[in-house]
Amino acid sequence: MQHSMPPLSALRAFEATARLGSVTAAADELSVTHGAVSRQLKSLDEHFGVALFVKSGRGIALTPHGERLQSGVGEAFARLKDSCAVLKHEVEEAPFTLACPGSLLARWLIPRLDRLNRELPQLKLKVVVSESEQPGKQTDVSATLxxxxxxxxxxxxxxxxxxxxxxxxxxxxxxxxxxxxxxxxxxxxxxxxxxxxxxxxxxxxxxxxxxxxxxxxxxxxxxxxxxxxxxxxxxxxxxxxxxxxxxxxxxxxxxxxxxxxxxxxxxxxxxxxxxxxxxxxxxxxxxxxxxxxxxxxxxx
Amino acid sequence: MQHSMPPLSALRAFEATARLGSVTAAADELSVTHGAVSRQLKSLDEHFGVALFVKSGRGIALTPHGERLQSGVGEAFARLKDSCAVLKHEVEEAPFTLACPGSLLARWLIPRLDRLNRELPQLKLKVVVSESEQPGKQTDVSATLxxxxxxxxxxxxxxxxxxxxxxxxxxxxxxxxxxxxxxxxxxxxxxxxxxxxxxxxxxxxxxxxxxxxxxxxxxxxxxxxxxxxxxxxxxxxxxxxxxxxxxxxxxxxxxxxxxxxxxxxxxxxxxxxxxxxxxxxxxxxxxxxxxxxxxxxxxx
DNA sequence: ATCAATATGTGAGATTTAGTCAACTGTTAG
DNA sequence: CTAACAGTTGACTAAATCTCACATATTGAT
The missing domain is CATH 3.40.190.290 (D-Maltodextrin-Binding Protein; domain 2)
Structure with a gap:
């Protein structure tokens, strides 16, 4: 009972294959060869001691056990993907705060700021005058110039x-x-x-x-x-x-x-x-x- | 946007650490050394470009970003564990069907069946007379003697x-x-x-x-x-x-x-x-x- | 019927990932 | 102020994972 969890990578391969209905398509999505996915699926079968897919024509189809596993695992992975995407989005959308001494800001950066913002819009750059003497000290800035x-x-x-x-x-x-x-x-x-x-x-x-x-x-x-x-x-x-x-x-x-x-x-x-x-x-x-x-x- | 998903093993280390509030405890649960978990967490921080934990006294604590990630990832892993446990349970609780020719069944196996069931109760053994000439052919049996x-x-x-x-x-x-x-x-x-x-x-x-x-x-x-x-x-x-x-x-x-x-x-x-x-x-x-x-x- | 195209399975070897060990830093409690 | 604890990290090793190439099986077209 210790380890009811199979290797996670095998579960991911299963989820993609079940969702797409094809080993090759899943391999494509995961950016690996179909052979790699095929192995992962085999290892899952062995872990659970039951076949999760059966050959169906020239493709494959879920067995009843496979279908039951898919229903839960599919949702779990969707949740996982969503959580990661949300965090990644939060981080990427957060403004990038650049601290900089006032003179450098006024006489060099500000004249170039408009162009910088136009050329790197994804940064959502915010500039502030650096307060600390030691540039690395401020924790609320993304970088200091x-x-x-x-x-x-x-x-x-x-x-x-x-x-x-x-x-x-x-x-x-x-x-x-x-x-x-x-x-x-x-x-x-x-x-x-x-x-x-x-x-x-x-x-x-x-x-x-x-x-x-x-x-x-x-x-x-x-x-x-x-x-x-x-x-x-x-x-x-x-x-x-x-x-x-x-x-x-x-x-x-x-x-x-x-x-x-x-x-x-x-x-x-x-x-x-x-x-x-x-x-x-x-x-x-x-x-x-x-x-x-x-x-x-x-x-x- | 391609790869918003970090390595799954890192996510699992994060989930266990966040849930248990300790790198060492998580390592223990995952049966690895605390060093291994520490690395995984570091790789997650780098993947997302944000710290998920901060040092807190001699332990660690979740950052706000870490907390948000934990809420989703924790549920997803719970779901995953549950799905796998259910399937495993289904497989283990299913009766083990042993097929066997009638004569062998009647004159050798049946006299020993009671003892077999007593000594291996977890099998939930069911015996049936094998029908097919080729032993491997029957798909609805767990094994053929x-x-x-x-x-x-x-x-x-x-x-x-x-x-x-x-x-x-x-x-x-x-x-x-x-x-x-x-x-x-x-x-x-x-x-x-x-x-x-x-x-x-x-x-x-x-x-x-x-x-x-x-x-x-x-x-x-x-x-x-x-x-x-x-x-x-x-x-x-x-x-x-x-x-x-x-x-x-x-x-x-x-x-x-x-x-x-x-x-x-x-x-x-x-x-x-x-x-x-x-x-x-x-x-x-x-x-x-x-x-x-x-x-x-x-x-x- | 036969051949090409498609889809999956597998052996062997290479690569990458992940893990261990041991040493190091910082924190808390007695 | 020392001992125990918690986490991090460098160097090395072990294991999981992938690729490649080939094998097998099904389908559809000539």
Whole structure:
């Protein structure tokens, strides 16, 4: 009495065969060969010690025992399929919430959001400003887009999208008064910075071969902002020279609202997509692919 | 949308775990290690792209998604188990019908039937006289017991129980008038035979070194019977010398109603249990074992 | 009648799935 | 603070399942 249950795969084969009235059709539905289904049915016969099908012409037909089994098993499998389909549907129809820092959201993602939604409508994408400092921490988001430096924690999946590049930017009006050929002349100007990225100016200065002490002094005469977003607005307004991820000023450089006379440098940070553990890859992969494509296009 | 169904074994692990509230308990019920169940659950999470359980203290608890899945899947599995149990019960409770030739039934099986039923009550044994000449042919019986000669057809399972032995038997009263030392003297007596076993006398005569021509002549003076059963009654009544399977006269020999002065010889035939293809081995094996034991005991 | 087409059954071997074992992490209770 | 418990995971192994190719049986068409 211990094991009245036969192997489940055999029951599934039975259910499909009984419903479709054909071994071959059932095999087709289950994406296996008819031989595989035939074996499963034989194993069921042996399990129950009674024939569930009899040959009928060149096909098969249920025996009375088979018919009685089918009535219950058919309903059970219908229930099973329905339950799984409902859950799958719930998961797929749920909006995909992408968290992202405000500056990246405002200056890069939002201008592209309409196209993203048109190209990946099945995501039902929702974007929110990320609140936590650690991207993987928020549990109520499907993914987080952010610049961050390796190493990354182990219990989350982090997809690297591109290296961060930063550049010093200035309004064209202000640039007219600077000798942009020599980086050092920059230090005479008002430097704009944000506390959220204290390493940005030192990294840039270092790459340009400038003395850190000189930079410190220049910064002390500069202006700080709470947020990268305000910093960039200040640069556009011609308040001074700002340092910013190239990605966030790309549109401004193209439109001529800002210029970056000293080029850009790569930092150790990477633009990453952080995925909590159980994120459905069917949903995150198209988004990752779209982001990579979008970022790649901009480089050309 | 193709494959909304995860592997069924993973669903079963989920159902048991959700119902019992514990991976270890589920593993126990399914007779596997907890590691195996843990893997199955993980594969389900990945299939649906959502966590179905969360760690809760040192155990686990269903997530809202998990709870919704459980409600349907639990019922479906209950249905499945019930359907299988019902069928299994039907098969096990159905009487086991054993067919058997009339003579074997009357002179060997019926005297032992009460004990057989007492020792194997779960069989709910029913015996019927076999109608078909070919033992495997009848479809409405669970098994057929009969003497038959190899080779046997391929599509039925035939279990050999013992070699057939035949012996010439005579009533003690009649034996008093025969010189039983020499087989040849037998030919002077009235030979009793049945058309259903034409080879019996020739086989016996051959084994005793008698001429077939002489036998033919003796047989022509003898008496034929429709059925082995009448033949044996005739021998008991002292009408002449009969030839019969030793098994069928064993009880008569023991009681002294018949004697077999010339011993017995083995024929190519075997006492066999014929099993149609889908006979449940859980039911036929105890019967076969009982028969073998019974036959073995008689040889001692 | 014979041949092609259709449907199912089966032996042998390959592949995939699922399971075991043992080590590891985290939690609770004494 | 240790021991017992509950679950997860890496590496390996065992077993179930599938495929392929061939065999058998029925049906319909030439």
């Amino acid at each position: 952010a610049f961050s430096e390796p190493p990354w924690p182990e219990n989350v999946e982090v997809m690297e999208l591109m290296a961060e590049q930063i550049c010093a930017v200035v309004s064209p009006q202000l640039a007219a008064h600077i000798d942009t050929a020599k980086p050092a002349t920059l230090l005479a100007n008002k430097l704009l910075y944000t506390a959220s990225r204290p390493q940005a100016w030192p990294q840039w200065a270092n790459a340009q071969g400038l003395e850190l002490a000189q930079l410190e002094e220049a910064l002390s005469k500069g202006q700080g902002f709470d947020h990268l977003y305000y910093l960039m607005e200040a640069a556009v307004a011609g308040l001074g020279v700002a340092i910013a991820p190239k990605l966030l000023v790309e549109d401004d450089l193209k439109s001529g609202r800002l210029i970056a006379p000293w080029g850009s440098i790569e930092t150790p940070a990477r633009l990453c997509l952080w995925l909590p553990n159980q994120t459905n890859s069917y949903r995150s992969e198209p988004l990752a692919a779209w982001l990579k494509r979008e970022l790649g296009d901009e480089h050309c | 009969a003497f038959s000669e190899p080779p046997w057809p391929e599509n039925v399972e035939v279990m050999e129980l013992m070699a057939e032995q035949i012996c010439a038997v005579v009533s003690p009263q009649l034996a008093a008038h025969i010189d039983t030392a020499k087989p040849a003297t037998l030919l002077a007596n009235k030979l009793l035979y049945t058309a259903s076993r034409p080879q019996a006398w020739p086989q016996w005569a051959n084994a005793q070194g008698l001429e077939l021509a002489q036998l033919e002549e003796a047989l022509s003076k003898g008496q034929g019977f429709d059925h082995l059963y009448y033949l044996m009654e005739a021998a008991v009544a002292g009408l002449g010398v009969a030839i019969a399977p030793k098994l069928l006269v064993e009880d008569d020999l023991k009681s002294g109603r018949l004697i077999a002065p010339w011993g017995s010889i083995e024929t190519p035939a075997r006492l066999c249990l014929w099993l149609p293809n889908q006979t449940n081995s859980y039911r036929s094996e105890p019967l076969a074992a009982w028969l073998k034991r019974e036959l073995g005991d008689e040889h001692c």
